[in-house]
Amino acid sequence: MTEALATTGFSREAVIALSRHKGEPDWMLQKRLEAWEIYEQTPAPLGRRGDLGTLQRLARFHFEALHPYLPADGNGALPASIEQGLSNALVGATERSGLVLQRNSSVVRVELSEELKSRGVILTDLDTAVREHGDLVQRYFMTQAVPLATDKYTALHAAFWSGGIFLYIPSGVEIEEPILAQIWLDSPSAAAFAHTLIIADELSSARYVEEYASAFEGEQPSLLSAVVEVFTKNGARIEFTSLQDLGRNVWSVMHKNSIHEADSSVSWVMADLGSRVTFSNIGSNLIGNGSAAELVGVFFSDQDQRFVIKSLSNHVGLSTNAETLVHGALTDESRVEFDGMIRVQPGAQQTASFLSEHNLLLSKHCRAEAIPGLEIGANEVSASHGATTGQIDEEQLFYLMARGLPKDEAERIIVQGFFEPVLQRITLDSLRTRLRRNIVRRMRGGHESEADWIEAQERWEIEGVDEGAVSFDRPSEEEEIRLLPE
């Protein structure tokens, strides 16, 4: 058993060994084996002819060199890098109502406030959920939101998932403080599977923040396969924020999808900064009447990073709304493909759906491809989509330089301005700050000292373009800048 677990590469034997190691009920083993069959029979998605080739590159990744399962260390102590990462989390220890920490293949920490426990909220690792809430897991795990046969990578995920997070919010429970999850990879040649299953019962609400990070050196790549399934029952509201800041030796495949009952809503916030290759799929299935979804996305790619981002707003019920807004900048030799689809099913009358995606190219060698798609099967629909790819406008640059700003700084300011509309849509202050810092750091000019760019980012954080962020209506003797609540 342990021998099969210690193997590299994926096999049917390894699936069985993993399931036995976890002591799973037979239905889960059968599900894993079904998924393994599909994995073996399904070709990897290769993209279209003439695209930027990222999916082909992903298909050639050496999956056989990976360890499918990394047993947790016995003593449960966390390495300093992860402790450090946890203390710098987007949601601090005093600001969150719950915490889940996954390291490689295992959930190593779960915390939930006593108050939420007493109100029936369940936050646990997925193994525990399989044992204690088997009926729920059996019904929702990779069946509707991200079916295991979605593609080859979801099949692999279903066959080899480990770790995993289960969150259940009972009817009417509204969780104000965010729940934080951090997924860490700190081993080369590892395959880590992060699975998040959220069931928000009627009229409940929660904010959930998931961070993907890594802490290991070297060229030997690891793989992170993440699946997020969100179910919102009638009138439930979920805000799901994810920050992908993986090291450049990590390849990642992400599938996130929500299934909406009536009048429920999901706000996806997605920030992609790190990894070598990321294939990210994000969708909302607006099945219930009056349900709504929003996707706000930001990315910044450099060096040889490659991202493929696919979004889907699937309108099924009556009078559903969706809005997708993604802004990204590329530099060096990086490549990004964005494929945004609005699908309005027959009978989905009074749909309102909007999508816009904008790429800013900052080098001659980066490439972006944006394909917005629209399929409309109903006749009372308001939908629009648009995508642009462009460079920094030379006339804007000249205008700023004619006012004394050096070229580096003028470019940085234009890029900051480009991101501002999406950053304004992010409600989590810490993420907005993190993204602004990342953008300023990547745009740091040749003449600017560290102190200069730290100041530049602080100014941006303070002044931004928030309406009323800097008040001019106050007596002049007051020194500090007033920050208005949002």
Next chain:
Amino acid sequence: MASELVIKNLHASIEGKPILRGVNLVVRQGEVHALMGPNGSGKSTLANVIMGNPKYEVTDGEIWFKGENILEYSPDRRARMGLFLAFQYPMAIPGVSVANFLRRALEAVREGPRPAGEETPSGKPAPRKTIPPAEFRNLLREKMKLLKVDNSFINRSINDGFSGGEKKRAEILQMALLEPEIAMMDETDSGLDIDALKIVSDSVNALRGPKLGLLVITHYQRILNYIVPDFVHVMYDGRIVRSGGKELALELEEKGYEWLRPEGSEVGVND
């Protein structure tokens, strides 16, 4: 000593097409020059070339400012030396607040010719000038009052969604704030109604004095009723074909430009 902007035999082209064909002009601090001429004569091109717009190629001639040939200098260095251009069509820059931008611009011009961090001849990096927000706010509020600019505009994105008149006033606001030594106003009067024209002219007149040299580029004589020039130049087909006192503007108003047309020249060059 008064700063001087000296243009000598300036030739410039865009995409291989010659537009300036030998311009000679001297503007000193304390003087107000009007540059008039029909559309397409090269007035805007001259202002852009003086400011260093990379869109244009200088094929011959020199531009001297404060005793230095600035032809090879970047636009920001020219601005830091004390040159200013009020744009005919100011660019909108979404997502960048006017307050943020203007504070940085003011710091930049106060830093002097070299950007902070760049090595100076002494080998040390040029210093960064930081203006405290409160000080900047007071200064800006004062200039905004002068130009009757609404307070709300300061938190908006630069020129984004501004009306034509607002953009022009914002340009003059920047000029008032940055206190250049030589400023060019490129058709600031076009698109302004009479009230806005008066506000802009009053502000410009308030800035007039021994420290400011002005080059007012205009197609119409109207603004010169308010900003009375010391000198008037007429541009035609990429050259200055006539220079005189303020009475020349009135003569042009009466007779139009046609009588100044050089022999053999064609009108219709893109301005």
